[in-house]
Amino acid sequence: MKSNVFIAIEGTDGSGKSTQAKLLAEKMSANGHRVHLTFEPTNRKIGSLLRNILKGTEKADQTTIAGLFLADRLDHLLNEDDGLVKKMADGYTVITDRYYFSSYAYHGVYVDMDWVIACNEMCARILKPDMNIFVDVPTDECMRRIVANRENAELYETNENLKKVRDNYIKAFGKLKDKEQIVTINGNRQIDDVATKIWEKCSELLK
Secondary structure (H helix, E strand, O other), X not given: OOOOOEEEEEOOOOOXXXXXXXXXXXXXXXXXXXXXXXXXXOOOHHHHHHHHHHHOOOOOOHHHHHHHHHXXXXXXXXXXXXXXXXXXXOOOEEEXXXXXXXXXXXXXXXOOHHHHHHHOHHHHHHOOOOEEEEEEOOHHHHHHHHHHHOOOOOOOOOHHHHHHHHHHHHHHHHHOOOOXXXXXXXXXXXXXXXXXXXXXXXXXXXX
């Protein structure tokens, strides 16, 4: 039985993945795990710059954005105070809302996906998820949720772009299916039903 695990929750904007990450963290805590719930981009300096770019208050080339996400991810992993490597070593179960598959899916729309994967290989060597969970929701439904819940859409949040992102997730999963543990969950259901399915899959890791 594993004492602590590393789980990445993935999905397009509007898929409900952030909600599911929180619910999974609560369930893990209720089952005796010390849980570190985190997200990318982070709230550190590089992550804050990225959030400004996504909001449109800063501008950057798409290749630069991909590089910034990598830099933010490496700091997320290796920060000596609360990096993910340290958290895992300290016995925490780590749940991250986005990890490197987000880069493959989102940046792969604009730059060569194989280049993005190669750039992130170091991250995979440093800390690979025990499970990547893809919360899959039709793009039209994702956009409906985004429009209903936010005043302003962010950089990548258009129907056309999110369709490309979803296609890229599937493409990236195909490329790395022999190297990564990937689970796809139908996210187009009631929140509790999605959470139950995710917990069923995560429970298998803990046996």
